[in-house]
Amino acid sequence: MASKLLHRVRAVSARLKYSRTLSPTLAAFASSRLLSDVAPSASTSPAPQSSGSSDKFEHNAKSSSVRSSLKDPELAKFSAIADTWWDSGGPFKPLHLMNPTRLAFIRSTLCRHFGKDPSSARPFEGMKIVDVGCGGGILSEPLARMGASVTGVDAVDKNIKIARIHADLDPVTSTIEYCCTTAEKLVEEQRKFDAVISLEVIEHVADPAEFCQSLSALTIPEGALVISTINRSMRAYATAIVAAEYLLHWLPKGTHQWLSFLTPEELVLILQRSSICVKEMAGFVYNPLTGRWSLSDDVSVNFIAFGTKNSQ
Amino acid sequence: MNRFIRKSFAVNLGGIRVRSRCLCGAAAAGPSGSIRQSNHGQEQQCSGTSIAQYDIAIVGGGMVGMSLACSLASMPLTKHLNVAIIDSNPALVNGIRINKQDPPDPRVSTITPATTSMFRDIGAWQYLQPYRHAYFDQMQVWDYTGLGYTRYHARDVDKDSLGCVVENKVLQSSLLLCIQNADFQKRIFPSRLVSMSLNPGLKSKQMDGISSEISRADLAKLHLSDGTCLYAKLVVGADGSKSQVRELAGFKTTGWNYSQNAVICTVEHASENQCAWQRFLPAGPIALLPMGDNFSNIVWTMNPKEALDRKSMTEIDFVKTVNHALDHGFGPHPTSSLLGKGNIFSWFGAGVPTSGNGGFEIPPKVVKLASERMVFPLSLRHANDYVSKHVALIGDAAHTVHPLAGQGVNLGFGDAFALSRVIGEAIAVGMDIGEASLLKKYEAERKPANIAMMAILDGFQKAYSVDFGPLNILRAAGFHAANYISPLKRSIISYASGEQRLPLFT
Structure with a gap:
């Protein structure tokens, strides 16, 4: 059943790639990672895993130049709003609002797993963390303030530039390493991290299973992986698509494709096959009265999962 | 540019360490330094590299401002913060002597x-x-x-x-003793706030092209009456009902x-x-x-x-x-x-x-x-906003009430503790403490409570004026x-x- 789903997801994502137009608020949710992760792999589409990674990466390099010529109007559009990544009232507002809640989950799960002091101001001191699909760095910077040595990767060059400039404003965050690259490329460089974090990315990649393999390959044995995404539930359809896109206009119509969402069960299964054991899962709920997000047991719309890599 | 920032940061850190050690020395020198600085002279005095950077600058070292400092010093998540307290009251550096035999002060x-x-x-x-x-x-x-x-x-x-x-x-003296005995990076500036620029880097760059200023774009820059300048991520106005911070930040009051x-x-x-x-x-x-x-x-x-x-x-x-x-x-x-x-x-x-x-x-x-x-x-006065990017008001700077039920200072202490808690929560999730969205949380928590108390006290006052x-x-x-x-x-x-x-x- 899962494989059937994956096929469907793949097909949908490939379709998506060409039909969708990128607009400011799409980027807010998708964080432009769509471009970074989808573009290369979608063009190689169902390329069998055995085809050898080096081939694939060469292809990536080629396709990225193809991509920029193809997607020029969209890249231009995105570049125009990339400057607003750090405007907490701007197009990325939904992400800014959600950020403290996501970080609270990451803080508590990682502190527990790595035995760090949760009352410390810099609990992640000495830990290496990678933020896959870092966008303008709104997750990378808090992680760095919490003491981690952070690597932020994003395939969109402009994002990386914005992230770099912003991080340099504060000596604490200026230590972040930003690279315009992909998870696959990091795997090839044999980079390893204590924790791998990729938020709101997987629903936009062409092949979630392959993506999870890469994330897992970046994680040290007994290391941690955190992924967040949107559930493929009726409520998610009603809230993330109908309400957010059509009624509230938080996101442009067509931002999310319901069929490309993963249910928590599917995510657990995919991660299991990548030697990641999911230990904890939580939902995000939005309170329209306070305008704030909070953690809950309700995983029916937005959810976040924490897993650890098997020791072997 | 990167290297420059790291270097200046290292300099700052060194400076801070020295400063907290020779707090007494600074104290002695403080009040004797005459305050004859006029507005136009400041820019020349603040040279780019020597300006110290603080996490928080508390303007006003009265009861409410000091309670914020003490509260920050007492919480594990905030005790590493590096705080500047700006107040020209010499008592802050000389200490307050209280004779138990004296009759109580009317204040x-x-x-x-x-x-x-x-x-x-x-x-x-x-x-x-x-x-x-x-x-x-x-x-x-x-x-x-x-x-x-x-x-x-x-x-x-x-x-x-x-x-x-x-x-x-x-x-006041108990808070002062508390902060003096706390293991906390603080420095008291025996001076007054004269001006404040909330986007200093960008402005200076346009004006005279000092490239070093770009690195400070995300900080507030304060100019003090003795010619000192400092940078802070967050400026807290605890300077009473005639708050200078409130005026300089352009908050309206009702x-x-x-x-x-x-x-x-x-x-x-x-x-x-x-x-x-x-x-x-x-x-x-x-x-x-x-x-x-x-x-x-x-x-x-x-x-x-x-x-x-x-x-x-x-x-x-x-x-x-x-x-x-x-x-x-x-x-x-x-x-x-x-x-x-x-x-x-x-x-x-x-x-x-x-x-x-x-x-x-x-x-x-x-x-x-x-x-x-x-x-x-x-008088009754309430700031329409308590916060903006890099600025927060607490105590009488945000609200002055009728002293009817002795609630004024309690509201101020409530503000100080709420703000320090919100700062702690922000640090827990790695947020920048000058971030407006974080500060809004403090405002959302305190404003309804303060307005309710003001309305009740004002209502009492009005009911009895007829x-x-x-x-x-x-x-x-x-x-x-x-x-x-x-x-x-x-x-x-x-x-x-x-x-x-x-x-x-x-």
Whole structure:
């Protein structure tokens, strides 16, 4: 059943790639990672895993130049709003609002797993963390303030530039390493991290299973992986698509494709096959009265999962 | 550019370490440095590389500002912060000497049990304990019409006390000792804030192209009257009702001046007073607060002309008018029932334990004046916003209330603790502490509470500024209701002791 789903997801994502137009608020949710992760792999589409990674990466390099010529109007559009990544009232507002809640989950799960002091101001001191699909760095910077040595990767060059400039404003965050690259490329460089974090990315990649393999390959044995995404539930359809896109206009119509969402069960299964054991899962709920997000047991719309890599 | 930032950061760190060690040295040098800096001279004095950077700059080292510093120093998530305290009051560097033998200072605050427990949490209570502080467990409020009164007892809310009266200088010195003994990176600047730029890097770049300034774009830059400049991620305005930070940040305020002044002084009784008394007179309320050792504090609200008269009259005459105002003056003592024998409120209280509602009592006589008389104008002022990027207002800078129930400073302490908690939460999730969205959380928490208290106190003030028969009866009925309907009474006491929000406003 899962494989059937994956096929469907793949097909949908490939379709998506060409039909969708990128607009400011799409980027807010998708964080432009769509471009970074989808573009290369979608063009190689169902390329069998055995085809050898080096081939694939060469292809990536080629396709990225193809991509920029193809997607020029969209890249231009995105570049125009990339400057607003750090405007907490701007197009990325939904992400800014959600950020403290996501970080609270990451803080508590990682502190527990790595035995760090949760009352410390810099609990992640000495830990290496990678933020896959870092966008303008709104997750990378808090992680760095919490003491981690952070690597932020994003395939969109402009994002990386914005992230770099912003991080340099504060000596604490200026230590972040930003690279315009992909998870696959990091795997090839044999980079390893204590924790791998990729938020709101997987629903936009062409092949979630392959993506999870890469994330897992970046994680040290007994290391941690955190992924967040949107559930493929009726409520998610009603809230993330109908309400957010059509009624509230938080996101442009067509931002999310319901069929490309993963249910928590599917995510657990995919991660299991990548030697990641999911230990904890939580939902995000939005309170329209306070305008704030909070953690809950309700995983029916937005959810976040924490897993650890098997020791072997 | 990167390298430059790291370098200057290293310099800053070094500077800070040295500075916190030679705090005493700076202290000695502080007050002697004359303040003759004028506005135009600052820019030249602030050279790019030597400017120190702080996490938080607290402008105003009064009770509220210091309580913020103490609270930050006491929490594991915030104690690493590097804080600048800006206040030209020499006491901050020289310390405050309190002679226990002196009669109490007339400037006092009634701190609520909620504030007391906050002081314990931040570790300042141990420094307050040795000095004079008077708990009271009873309160009587009545008015001049003789129609109503109400008596509260701490037992009504299962508490030991309703509040504690402490001299401001004792509060201030305990907070100062607390911060001095805390393991905390702070520096006191004995100076005044002159100007503030909230986007300094960008501006300077356009003006004179100093590239070093770009790296500071995300900080506030402060210019002090002694020519010092400093950068801070967050500037906290704790500089009172005429807040310079509020003006410089361009926050608008709403409010009005009451055409009233408060006369305050310390008085002495023949025996110890253990109850807080408040009587509403035609021109405003008079309050008599126990100070311990036969002393009480008086806060008497009246029109400005009267206030001047009362201040200049002889001591003997003044004591006479005080006793008159607290006893038979302006009207008779209230009787315990409003409408003769058939008291309409008596059956409300029937099912509820009366918990020692004593009858009406007359306050103890004042025998002599024990301090000078001071006169303060009263006003109500509320900042429309408490926060913007890099700026937050706390205490009187955000809201000045009628001193009617001694709530002003408690609201300020509430602000300080709320702000430090919000900062701690932000640090827990790695946020930039100057971020407006974070600061908004503080505002959302405090504004409703402060506005509710202001509205209640203002309403009280207005209700008593009119002497009109039917209204007097209504007010008296209000007192009776409050005296007899226990749940209502309980919630009023809880509210006044800072423990809960009035259900109406939540």
